[in-house]
Amino acid sequence: MIENAVLIKQGAEARVYTAPFLTRTAIIKERFPKTYRHPILDNKLTTRRVTQEARCLFKCYRSGVDTPVLYFVDIENNAIYMEFVKGKTLKDLISEMGEWSSSKYEELTTKIGVALAKMHSADVIHGDLTTSNLLLRESNNSLVVIDFGLSYISSLPEDKAVDLYVLEKTFLSTHPNSESMFTSILDIYKNNYKASKDILSKLAEVRLRGRKRSMVG
Amino acid sequence: MQSFSLELYPSRQIHITLYINVKNSAELKKRLLSHDQELKYAFIDAKIVLDKFQLLVAVNNAVHYEKYSILKTHNVHSEIVYNLSPTTNISESLRRFGISDSTNEIVIVKVGGNSDEVKSHLNTLIDGEESSLDELSRFTDLNSIRKYYKIGANVKDHEEILNMIVGSIAIKNVN
Numbered sequence: 001m002i003e004n005a006v007l008i009k010q011g012a013e014a015r016v017y018t019a020p021f022l023t024r025t026a027i028i029k030e031r032f033p034k035t036y037r038h039p040i041l042d043n044k045l046t047t048r049r050v051t052q053e054a055r056c057l058f059k060c061y062r063s064g065v066d067t068p069v070l071y072f073v074d075i076e077n078n079a080i081y082m083e084f085v086k087g088k089t090l091k092d093l094i095s096e097m098g099e100w101s102s103s104k105y106e107e108l109t110t111k112i113g114v115a116l117a118k119m120h121s122a123d124v125i126h127g128d129l130t131t132s133n134l135l136l137r138e139s140n141n142s143l144v145v146i147d148f149g150l151s152y153i154s155s156l157p158e159d160k161a162v163d164l165y166v167l168e169k170t171f172l173s174t175h176p177n178s179e180s181m182f183t184s185i186l187d188i189y190k191n192n193y194k195a196s197k198d199i200l201s202k203l204a205e206v207r208l209r210g211r212k213r214s215m216v217g
Numbered sequence: 218m219q220s221f222s223l224e225l226y227p228s229r230q231i232h233i234t235l236y237i238n239v240k241n242s243a244e245l246k247k248r249l250l251s252h253d254q255e256l257k258y259a260f261i262d263a264k265i266v267l268d269k270f271q272l273l274v275a276v277n278n279a280v281h282y283e284k285y286s287i288l289k290t291h292n293v294h295s296e297i298v299y300n301l302s303p304t305t306n307i308s309e310s311l312r313r314f315g316i317s318d319s320t321n322e323i324v325i326v327k328v329g330g331n332s333d334e335v336k337s338h339l340n341t342l343i344d345g346e347e348s349s350l351d352e353l354s355r356f357t358d359l360n361s362i363r364k365y366y367k368i369g370a371n372v373k374d375h376e377e378i379l380n381m382i383v384g385s386i387a388i389k390n391v392n
Contacts (some may be wrong), residue, residue: 002224021224022273051391058384064371070384072277073391076285081387083380 113188163200239345
């Protein structure tokens with residue numbers, strides 16, 4: 001780890017630091033060993049998560065979704081180095097902007113819908129779409145998707161529908177009266193993603209049963 | 218010549234310089250191929266370098282792999298050239314990103330050593346003029362860069378192209 005790295009967040013899976021890196025400022029996400037697992041198994045699983053996260057992050061960037069730029073993947077120490085994005089989370093932004101009106105939020109919902117459409121077109125499932133994992137970049141107001149820690153690649157409408165469902169849930173539980181906001185995001189998503197029909201009908205199914213599939217029968 | 222230090226591996230300085238109007242590329246290349254121990258440098262074709270940051274990311278990778286003894290090539294300097302390339306084909310990478318017989322503008326990277334010594338040694342090795350790294354953009358060939366890094370014409374912004382390059386280098390050994 002870089003000597004004067006500053007710890008900014010400690011989660012259940014990883015520690016996040018910020019530090020100067022090769023003339024820029026980087027965010028360093030370091031996954032630490034889980035002591036309740038057998039060390040060999042733990043190392044194998046952690047390494048797999050790190051590579052998967054880096055791949056999904058960069059695949060998204062390549063597909064035209066704004067994400068932090070990938071700088072360095074340190075497989076030996078299970079750390080990912082990426083661009084430090086200066087900006088506000090969607091969560092804070094919504095509480096600042098206040099009451100929903102379609103005109104006030106039009107620009108924002110369009111950006112979100114387009115970004116999600118691009119991400120899912122590239123078969124990247126984010127896995128943890130919340131309003132804290134979407135940022136608005138300070139320099140150019142572009143919508144940045146962050147934290148690909150639970151991401152994976154899948155082309156199944158089911159997985160994409162669940163991804164959207166998770167976002168819908170955070171919208172409804174943390175931001176009052178945001179149903180219409182999510183609806184307008186879905187509209188943009190639909191218009192920017194040709195294969196979205198199956199996903200949206202799956203979403204209706206997922207809404208009825210919840211995130212987990214029934215294992216009965 | 219500019220010198221940098223890597224935050225992760227601060228013990229050795231990284232020296233980067235640009236030589237223009239180089240006349241003896243063919244000789245340099247021949248000596249590299251015969252593993253001449255005097256040439257402990259990375260020789261890079263200036264036309265595929267968009268920015269210093271691109272070089273530093275490749276250098277950081279190479280030094281990291283050296284530390285963990287997982288170099289794919291003979292030494293840390295050839296590894297820098299190899300790491301600039303997004304593919305894992307070593308000979309193709311060295312051909313595309315290293316120097317050819319006709320290369321006139323060369324970016325040189327040296328890991329370790331003292332900058333004055335590096336500078337005077339390079340002056341004896343290279344038949345050309347040292348130039349400022351700020352001149353780099355004059356020699357950049359965007360078409361080659363787009364081709365080698367598979368960057369489509371829809372990406373126009375300089376910063377965005379650089380980000381794609383850097384990401385491709387970073388993801389190389391993960392894929």
